[in-house]
Amino acid sequence: MLFDFIIVESCPKIISRSEWRAQQPNCTYHLSTPVTYAVIHHTAGSPCSTRLSCISQVKSIQKYHMTHNRWCDIGYSFLIGGDGNIYEGAGWDNRGTHTANYNIEPSMAAQNAAKSLIGCARSKNKLQSDYVLKGHRDTKTTLCPGDKLYRIIQSWPNYKA
Numbered sequence: 819m820l821f822d823f824i825i826v827e828s829c830p831k832i833i834s835r836s837e838w839r840a841q842q843p844n845c846t847y848h849l850s851t852p853v854t855y856a857v858i859h860h861t862a863g864s865p866c867s868t869r870l871s872c873i874s875q876v877k878s879i880q881k882y883h884m885t886h887n888r889w890c891d892i893g894y895s896f897l898i899g900g901d902g903n904i905y906e907g908a909g910w911d912n913r914g915t916h917t918a919n920y921n922i923e924p925s926m927a928a929q930n931a932a933k934s935l936i937g938c939a940r941s942k943n944k945l946q947s948d949y950v951l952k953g954h955r956d957t958k959t960t961l962c963p964g965d966k967l968y969r970i971i972q973s974w975p976n977y978k979a
């Protein structure tokens with residue numbers, strides 16, 4: 819028997835916009851992929867540990883970004899809940915916008931979800947093979963992500979300040 823070239827798409831389950839009942843974006847900007855950078859942020863707001871409470875956080879972040887910041891849509895490409903779930907934000911093919919700072923250590927489930935999302939982005943060729951992982955504060959003057967998460971991501975593959 820021959821088992822070769824079996825392509826396994828190693829993507830975690832992502833809770834889609836329709837599953838969390840996102841509002842339609844007011845505008846979108848196409849992102850050409852694969853992209854060079856994966857940038858990690860912290861969101862501001864209460865922690866969440868269940869799908870229900872995380873969905874309510876994601877919805878309120880989208881509302882804040884669209885009404886207060888007057889952005890087209892939720893600013894993040896994907897959001898990872900304290901429940902370990904990945905929530906689709908602007909998604910793979912739309913450009914996000916980002917801000918915010920907060921200093922907590924994310925749950926192991928959330929950290930693992932972030933790593934598997936990066937692996938997924940590689941397997942879908944949405945992220946270049948020589949991608950660079952950065953924290954938001956490596957790209958501009960901000961306290962995002964907070965000290966604890968910032969320290970954690972520095973040990974992740976491909977991190978470069």
Ligand SMILES: [Zn+2]
Nearest residue numbers: 859917954962
């Ligand atoms: Zn940020």
